[in-house]
Amino acid sequence: MSAKDRIAVFPSRxxxxxxxxxxxGAQKGHSLLKKKSDALQMRxxxxxxxxxxxKSLMGDVMKEASFSLAEAKFTSGDFNAIVLQNVTKxxxxxKCKKDNVAGVTLPVFESYQDGSDVHELAGLARGGQQLAKxxxxxxxxxxxxxxxxxxxxxxxxxxxVIKITNRRVNALEHVVIPKIENTLMYIISELDEMEREEFFRLKKIQEKKKKIKAAEEQLKQTRRAMGIDVDNDGPNLFAEQHDEDLLF
Known part of the structure; x- marks a missing residue:
């Protein structure tokens, strides 16, 4: 695992x-973005x-409207000039409304009629049925x-929005989360290595203390064999001693 595949951090707890x-947090964000992407794709x-x-219906409606226009012109004559004279607005x-889909605002257009029909009296002379149609x-x-x-x-x-959301999902899934997981693996391996080194160091210290103690015991036995009193010697300042805890 190279340094590019993980975040540069110092291994510690x-x-x-x-x-x-x-x-x-990355896994939670990935889950939420995935659900958002699924909802958006469904919509x-x-x-x-x-x-x-x-669009399929639009073709039929426009075809029907064109035939209706031809019928109206055939029965009522050319009424374009009359319509243009009466049109003022x-x-x-x-009107536009808003629809919210998984946090995305979508515009919704609706048509409505403003005021009364100015052409409601058109076709009284002839062709009224065709004009209404x-x-x-x-x-x-x-x-x-x-x-x-x-x-x-x-x-x-x-x-x-789906393209942006999918890019974020892919970035979290293939870049961010693997990098964090690799960083965690690196930290755990380094901490384990530090624990093994500490254990090995303590083991070496214990072995060294045992050797020193065995050498001191050998020296005492040798001095006793030579008739030297070793029990009345002064305290050894370098020897390991245990001090009792003081309670105040």
Whole structure:
């Protein structure tokens, strides 16, 4: 494991605790982003299906509206000039609402009629039925156009958000989490190595103390054999002594 595959930290218990917290946060974030991506993709597929159905229906509605226009012109004559003279403002307007999907705001367009129909008396002389059918057909076509615009806007917005979310999920899954896990493995291995070195050092110290004590005992036995009193010698300042705890 190279240094590029892990975070540059000093191996310690505190660093291990911090890395464990970071790993838990990264895994939680990955889980939440994965759920968000799944929810967005589900809504994305549903919108895509609606777009296909709406476009298919739009062709039939526009075809019906074109035939209605031809019938109205055949029965009532050319009424374009009359319509243009009576038009002063838009009767059908569009308002925008917001829809929240997994934290993503999607625009929703809705059409509504502002005021009364200024052409409600059109066709009294002749062709009234064809004109009513014409207005109904084109009102339906406008409604479908507004719905289609809302669906396509949501489609584009979701497409961008899904790409960003998937990049974050992949970054957490393939870069951040493996790097933190490698760092944890490095810290644990270094701490284990430090514990083994400490154990080996303590073992060596104990062996050295045993050798020193055995040499002192051998020296005392040799001095006793020579008739030297070793029990009345002064205290050895270098010898290991145990001091009793003092209670105040």
């Amino acid at each position: 505190m660093a291990q605790t911090i890395m464990k917290a970071r790993l838990k 994305f597929r549903m919108i895509l299906k609606k777009i296909v159905d709406t 838009a009767q059908i307007k569009v 014409l207005k109904k057909s084109y009102a339906r076509a406008i409604q479908l156009l507004v719905d289609l615009a809302s669906l396509q806007t949501s489609f584009i917005t979701l497409d961008e």
